[in-house]
Amino acid sequence: MAPAVAIAAFVVIGGIGMSLVQSLGLLPLVGEPRFSLDAYLANGDELLTGLGLSLGIATASTVLSCIIGLTAAVVITQGRVTGRLVAALSALTIPVPHLIGAAAVGLLISDSGVLPRMLGIDGADWPDLVGGPWWVAVVLEYTWKESAFVALVVAGVLASRVARYDETAALLGASRARRLRHVVIPLATPAVIVSAIIIFVYTFGSYEVAWLLGRPYPEPLPVLAFRLFDAISLTSRPEAAAVAVITTAISLVVVAAGMALLRRTPLWR
DSSP, X not given: OHHHHHHHHHHHHHHHHHHHHHHTTSSOSSXXXXXOOHHHHTTHHHHHHHHHHHHHHHHHHHHHHHHHHHHHHHHHHTOSHHHHHHHHHHHHHTTSOHHHHHHHHHHHHSTTSHHHHHHTOOGGGSOOOSSOTTOHHHHHHHHHHHHHHHHXXXXXXXXXXXXXXXXXHHHTTOOHHHHIIIIIHHHHHHHHHHHHHXXXXXXXXXXXXXXXXXXXXXXXXXXXXXXXXXXXXXXXHHHHHHHHHHHHHHHHHHHHHHHHHHHTSTTTO
C-alpha cells in the first residue's frame, strides 16, 4: 500500500499546504508576498455563520444516517426477504452521485415537485423544504445517501461476528431486546463510529448538495469557499483558501476526536 499512500499523501498534503500558504498571503496571484491574516479576517461574520451552519448540517446528517443505517444493518443481518431487499436497495443507492441525488430530492419535495402533486397539496401550502430556513432538503439527501453506506458497512461487520454471539445469548435465555442491546449494538459500535467520522467529514466539506438545495444566504463553508474562489476578483482567492483551511482544520479535529473515541470502545481495544 505504501506507493499508493505516498502518492495520495503528496497530493493531499501538497494541496493543503498550498492553500495554507496562499491564505497567509505568501503566494499571492497579484502583488508582493507578505505574511498577513487579512484573508481570515475579511469575511469574519460570514465565516462564523457558515461554520455554525456547516456544523449543524453535518451533525444532523451524521446522526440520522447512523441511526437509520444501523437499523437497516440489523434488518439485513436477519437474513430474511426484507433484509435482502434492504441490502439491494442500499447497494443501488451507493453508486448514485450526490449531485444526481440532490437533483432527484429537489424534484421530489420542492413546492412544485412530485410529492406535493401526488398528495394533492397546493404549492403555496407546501413547507419550504428546498431552500427553506432549516435546510431540510440538504439533510434529507445526505441522510438518504449516507445511511445506505452505514448499512452496508455495519452489516458487513455484523455478518461475520454477530451470529455466534447472538445464538449463544439466545441459548442462555436472553430476549431479542437484550441481545440487541448487549450483543448487536456493542459489536456494531466501532463500525458506526468509523462511518460517522467519514460521513461528518464528507458532509462538512461537500458543497454541491448545499449549493443546489440550500438557501442563497447564509452559506455553509464549502459554498462560501467555492463562491470566493470563483469570483471575478483574483484577490478573493486567498479568502477562499482561508475558508478551505478552516474547513480542513475542523475536519482534522473531528477525525482526531473520533479516533480517540474509537480507541476507548471495549471491542476496539
